[in-house]
Amino acid sequence: MRCAYHRDYFVTLPASHPFPMAKYPLLLERLLAEGLVAPPDLIEPGEATLDDLRLVHTGDYLAQLAAGSLDAAAVRRIGVPWSAALWRRSRLAVQGTLEAALAALDDGLAANLAGGTHHAFADHGEGFCVLNDVGVATRVLQRDGRLRRALVVDLDVHQGNGTAAIFEGDPDVFTFSMHGERNYPLQKMRSTLDVGLEDGLGDEGYLDLLRRHLGTILGGFAPELVFYLAGVDPARGDRYGRLALSDEGLARRERHVLETCRARGLPVVLTIAGGYAPTPQRTAELHAIAFREARRIETAATGAGASCQRRHAGGS
Ligand SMILES: [Zn+2]
Numbered sequence: 001m002r003c004a005y006h007r008d009y010f011v012t013l014p015a016s017h018p019f020p021m022a023k024y025p026l027l028l029e030r031l032l033a034e035g036l037v038a039p040p041d042l043i044e045p046g047e048a049t050l051d052d053l054r055l056v057h058t059g060d061y062l063a064q065l066a067a068g069s070l071d072a073a074a075v076r077r078i079g080v081p082w083s084a085a086l087w088r089r090s091r092l093a094v095q096g097t098l099e100a101a102l103a104a105l106d107d108g109l110a111a112n113l114a115g116g117t118h119h120a121f122a123d124h125g126e127g128f129c130v131l132n133d134v135g136v137a138t139r140v141l142q143r144d145g146r147l148r149r150a151l152v153v154d155l156d157v158h159q160g161n162g163t164a165a166i167f168e169g170d171p172d173v174f175t176f177s178m179h180g181e182r183n184y185p186l187q188k189m190r191s192t193l194d195v196g197l198e199d200g201l202g203d204e205g206y207l208d209l210l211r212r213h214l215g216t217i218l219g220g221f222a223p224e225l226v227f228y229l230a231g232v233d234p235a236r237g238d239r240y241g242r243l244a245l246s247d248e249g250l251a252r253r254e255r256h257v258l259e260t261c262r263a264r265g266l267p268v269v270l271t272i273a274g275g276y277a278p279t280p281q282r283t284a285e286l287h288a289i290a291f292r293e294a295r296r297i298e299t300a301a302t303g304a305g306a307s308c309q310r311r312h313a314g315g316s
Contacts, residue, residue, distance in 0.1 A: 001036075001037065001041060001107070001109050001110060001111060001291070001294055001295070001298060002041050002042075002043055002100070002103040002107060002110045002111075003031070003037050003041055003042055003043065003100070003110065003111045003112070003113050004042075004043045004044075004045050004095075004096035004097070004099045004100045004103075004110075004111070004112040004113065004114075005024075005028055005042050005043070005044070005096070005112075005113040005114075006044055006045055006092045006096065007025070008085070008088060008089055008092055009024040009025075009089060009092060009093060009096075009113065009114045010022070010024050010025050010089075011083065011085045011086050011089045012085070013080065013081070014081070017080070018239070018276070019079070019080060019128050020275070020276060020277075020279075020280040020283050021280075022280035022284075023275065023280045023283045023284045023287065024113060024114055026280055026281055026283075026284035027113055027272070027284040027287050027288060028113055029284075030284055030285065030288050031113075031288060031291055034288070034292070036288070036291045036292060036294075036295050037291070043096075043099045043100070043103065045092050045093075045095035045096040045098075045099050046092070046095055047088060047091035047092055047095060048091040048092075048094040048095040048098065048131070048136060050062060050066075052094075052098070052136055052139075052140050053091070053094065053131065053136055055136060055139035055140060055143060056122055056131075056132055056135040056136045056139055056166055057120075057122055057123070057131065057132075057136075058122055058123040060123065061122070061123045061124060065082075065087050065090075065130065066087065068082050068083075068084070068087070070082055074124060074125075077124060077125065077126045078124075078125040078126060078127075078128065078129070078130060079126070079127060079128050080128055080130070086130065087130075090117075090130035090131045091131065092114075093112070093114040093115050093117065093131070093133055094115075094131050094132075094133040094136050094137070096112040096113070096114055096115055096133070097112045097114075097115040097133035097134060097136075097137045097227075097269065097271055098133075098136065098137040098140055098141075099112070100112040100115075100269045100270070100271070101137045101141060101147075101225060101227070101269045102141075102146070103269075104225065104267040104268055104269040105141075105146060105147075105225060105267050107267075108262060108267050108268070108298075109258070109262065109267070109268050109269075109270070109294055109297075109298060110268075110269055110270070111269065111270035111271070111272075111290075111291070111294070112133070112269070112270070112271050112272070113272060114271070114272060115133040115134070115271030115272065115273070116133070116134070116154075116156060116229040116230070116231060116271035116272055116273025116274070117129035117130065117131060117132060117133050117162075117273075118132065118134065118154055118156065118158075118160035118161070118162055118163045118229060118273065119158070119160075119161055119162045119185070120132040120135075120162045121161075121162040121165055121166070122165070122166060126162070126185075127158065127184060127185065128274075129162065132162050132163060132166055133271065134152055134163055134227045134229070134271065135162070135163060135166040135167070137227070137269075138150050138167075138173060138227070141225070142172070147224050147225055148172055148224060149172045149173070149174075149221070149222065149223045149224050150172070150173050150174070150223055150224065150225050150226070150227060151173075151174045151176065151217065151218075151221060151223035151225075151226045151227070151266075152167075152173065152174065152175045152176060152177075152226075152227045152229070153176050153214065153226060153227070153228045153229065153257060154175065154176060154177040154178070154179075154191075154229040154231075154273075155178055155210070155228075155229060155230060155231060155234065155253065155257070156179065156229050156230075156231025156233060156234075156273040156274045157179055157180050157183055157231060157233040157234045157238065157240070157241035157242070157243055157274070158179055158180070158183050158184055158185065158231070158233065158240075158274060159177050159179040159183070159185055159188050159189070159191070159194065159196075160175060160177045160179075160191060160229065161185045161187075161188060161189040162189075163175055163177075163191070164177065164188075164189035164190055164191040164194075165189045167192075168189070168190055173192075174192045174193070174217060174221045174223065175191040175192045175193075176191060176192065176193045176195075176213065176214070176217055177191040177193070177194050177195070178194075178195040178197065178209065178210060178213065179194075179195075179196065179197065180196070180197050180199065180234075180241060180242045180243060181196030181197055181198065182199055182242060183240070183241065183242060184240070193213065193217065195209055195213055197209070197243060199242040199243070200242065200243065200244055201243050201244065202236075202243075202244045202245065202246070202249065203245055203246055203248070203249030203252065206234065206243065206245060206249065206253070207249065207252055207253060207256065210253060210256060210257075211256060214256070214257065214260055215260075218260065218261075218264060223266060224266075224267075225266070225267050225268075225269065226261045226266050226267065226268045226269070227269050227271065228257055228258075228261075228268055228269065228270050228271065229271050229273040230254060230257075230270055230271070230272060230273060230287070230290045231272070231273030231274040231275060232250060232272075232273075232274070232275035232277070232283065232286035232287055232289070233273075233274045233275050233276055234250075235247070235250060235275070235277065235286055237277060237278060238275070238276050238277060239276040239277075239278070240274075240276045241276070247286070247289065250286060250289050251289050251292070251293060254289055254290040254293040254294070255293045255296070255297070258270075258290075258293055258294055258297050259297055262297055262301065270290055270291075270294065272287050272290075275287055
């Protein structure tokens with residue numbers, strides 16, 4: 001599976017900062033060590049262009065990000081101190097999701113080892129999210145005639161409020177968010193379908209709701225591409241999540257989403273979104289589960305050799 005990654009996805013933050021920035025290099029290290037990703041599968045994104053970013057974000061917000069002139073309240077809302085490196089990182093991650101989406105349209109399945117920054121709105125960032133990668137990637141692909149209808153399956157434990165607001169009223173983009181009802185953001189936006197979950201929900205209740213709603217969505221909406229935000233903050237013991245999925249429950253979740261979409265021939269782009277386990281190592285371990293399931297599904301569907309051949313036949 002082709003994966004977008006850039007070493008500058010990692011930005012140094014103050015030591016006491018709660019965001020687990022180290023999870024990005026740790027996840028890559030783990031995927032390479034397990035053989036789930038091979039070095040030739042890595043796509044190194046450049047920075048998303050301002051023209052592309054303007055398809056979603058306001059000129060004012062982008063100008064302030066570029067100049068480092070956001071006011072203190074705007075920076076507090078993002079929750080990560082502004083730096084030139086953060087601005088660059090945010091554009092790299094948007095481009096990573098776009099590159100992964102293009103790879104998914106060719107190969108069926110691809111990933112960005114970052115992305116899923118679903119709390120970013122057109123005119124501001126919040127909740128550790130600066131730019132909305134899925135929003136921009138969707139609009140770029142639509143502009144370029146590569147895509148009309150997209151489905152966003154957002155299983156991060158927090159509601160995809162920015163994504164919901166960006167696509168509200170757009171019949172070509174179905175936003176599905178399944179999240180902790182009592183979690184941040186307290187004021188929810190309106191996704192096409194929101195499923196708010198009770199605190200403490202475990203594997204069976206969670207998977208039952210997922211199966212039911214994903215089946216209904218795909219019964220009535222025919223996307224050409226699925227963006228999957230595979231946040232691992234619904235895991236038991238997450239610092240912010242209030243749910244209680246086991247590792248096996250997460251594996252079943254990833255298998256279900258990927259198998260259901262791939263069985264219908266839908267290309268899927270996987271973004272990792274949030275995860276706040278007690279250590280960045282553990283967070284990376286939880287993110288790796290989706291890649292293990294993706295490998296299992298690819299191998300079952302085509303065999304490793306066939307997948308390789310198909311990619312080369314596609315000229316990439
Ligand atoms: Zn989250």
